Amino acid sequence: MKSQQILEKLIGFATVSRDSNLALIEFIRDYLTECGVECELIHNDERSKANLWATIGPTDRGGVVLSGHTDVVPVDGQPWTLPPFEMTERDGKLYGRGTADMKGYIACVLAAVPSFVSADLKTPIHLAFSYDEEVGCLGVRSILSMLEDKPHQPTACIIGEPTELKPVLGHKGKLGVRCHVKGAPCHSAYAPEGVNAIENAAKLITKLTQIGERLAESSRRDERFYPPFSTVQTGVIEGGQALNIVPADCRFNWEVRSLPGFDAGEVEREMRDYAESELIPKMRAVVPDTDIVFEPLQSYPGLTTEASSEVAALIATLAGRNDFGTVAYGTEGGLFHEAGIPTVVCGPGCMDQGHKPDEFIAIEQLERCDAMMQRLVEHLGA
Numbered sequence: 001m002k003s004q005q006i007l008e009k010l011i012g013f014a015t016v017s018r019d020s021n022l023a024l025i026e027f028i029r030d031y032l033t034e035c036g037v038e039c040e041l042i043h044n045d046e047r048s049k050a051n052l053w054a055t056i057g058p059t060d061r062g063g064v065v066l067s068g069h070t071d072v073v074p075v076d077g078q079p080w081t082l083p084p085f086e087m088t089e090r091d092g093k094l095y096g097r098g099t100a101d102m103k104g105y106i107a108c109v110l111a112a113v114p115s116f117v118s119a120d121l122k123t124p125i126h127l128a129f130s131y132d133e134e135v136g137c138l139g140v141r142s143i144l145s146m147l148e149d150k151p152h153q154p155t156a157c158i159i160g161e162p163t164e165l166k167p168v169l170g171h172k173g174k175l176g177v178r179c180h181v182k183g184a185p186c187h188s189a190y191a192p193e194g195v196n197a198i199e200n201a202a203k204l205i206t207k208l209t210q211i212g213e214r215l216a217e218s219s220r221r222d223e224r225f226y227p228p229f230s231t232v233q234t235g236v237i238e239g240g241q242a243l244n245i246v247p248a249d250c251r252f253n254w255e256v257r258s259l260p261g262f263d264a265g266e267v268e269r270e271m272r273d274y275a276e277s278e279l280i281p282k283m284r285a286v287v288p289d290t291d292i293v294f295e296p297l298q299s300y301p302g303l304t305t306e307a308s309s310e311v312a313a314l315i316a317t318l319a320g321r322n323d324f325g326t327v328a329y330g331t332e333g334g335l336f337h338e339a340g341i342p343t344v345v346c347g348p349g350c351m352d353q354g355h356k357p358d359e360f361i362a363i364e365q366l367e368r369c370d371a372m373m374q375r376l377v378e379h380l381g382a
């Protein structure tokens with residue numbers, strides 16, 4: 001099958017992260033079986049989702065991982081003019097949820113499998129297709145722990161997130177945190193007798209803003225990224241019921257987008273210290289049974305691969321260019337990198353179309369990715 005036909009099949013599986021991806025994974029498994037490739041499924045605890053891992057070529061050495069996530073973001077509330085889970089071709093573009101992010105890459109990889117199989121590969125090619133990337137790079141973690149037990153670690157990984165096939169060597173990391181301020185309610189006419197959860201949350205958010213200002217002014221900069229410093233922000237807040245009640249609860253979600261090498265946990269520790277040393281004692285002096293609780297949301301590390309590395313040379317050969325860049329969004333690449341597997345990001349399509357209504361990929365991008373897969377075969381067979 002050609003990549004475009006495979007993509008049409010893949011788009012037909014509505015693999016929104018909250019739902020199962022098993023039908024899609026089984027389709028890929030059956031396709032690989034027909035190609036004579038064995039694969040391993042790694043299920044989640046509920047067995048409602050699975051990662052797929054397969055190796056083509058020799059098994060007594062490391063190899064190149066081609067990695068993609070099978071889940072997509074929801075379409076709820078988006079004004080789609082075309083069916084999201086049915087591929088539509090129009091004016092040289094293929095529309096559907098996941099065409100760009102990132103089933104297009106998976107389709108090109110699968111279309112190339114027959115040539116991977118028939119080539120006399122000296123270096124193996126591994127396929128790593130994950131679930132739950134869009135909700136915090138969750139699925140890929142069990143692929144990485146499975147790899148720890150293998151005698152030969154992969155020597156390179158190409159994450160096919162959409163970069164218009166430009167080789168990308170880095171992205172920032174992310175730490176998301178949910179904070180719950182547990183105050184004490186009372187009639188607002190007696191406000192000093194209660195503990196106002198919203199007002200304490202406001203102090204914490206102000207603290208976070210100050211940390212953000214400090215990071216922006218810090219000498220710790222990396223001009224490969226935009227903005228060239230680590231950033232913070234509060235994205236969601238909820239609390240309170242009525243103006244005449246001192247609010248008992250306030251919850252807010254905040255994040256750190258960290259430069260590679262910057263420990264986002266530093267920000268979290270500073271926030272916790274502030275809560276524990278400044279806010280909680282004052283809250284408890286009014287009502288003892290009050291608290292501020294932090295819980296982790298999604299997080300992934302940054303990616304930073306050296307331009308002088310072998311994996312950078314490999315992707316430059318495959319992509320036919322060595323103008324390495326960075327991307328603003330995160331990928332599973334940070335986790336591969338953290339596991340000691342040299343990683344780059346390079347895939348077809350453009351993230352400008354990702355996560356939006358009427359998401360599409362240009363057919364020309366799929367064709368260029370097909371050609372990149374053929375160069376990989378030639379390179380690894382040589």
Ligand SMILES: [Zn+2]
Pocket residue numbers: 069101102133161
């Ligand atoms: Zn993606």
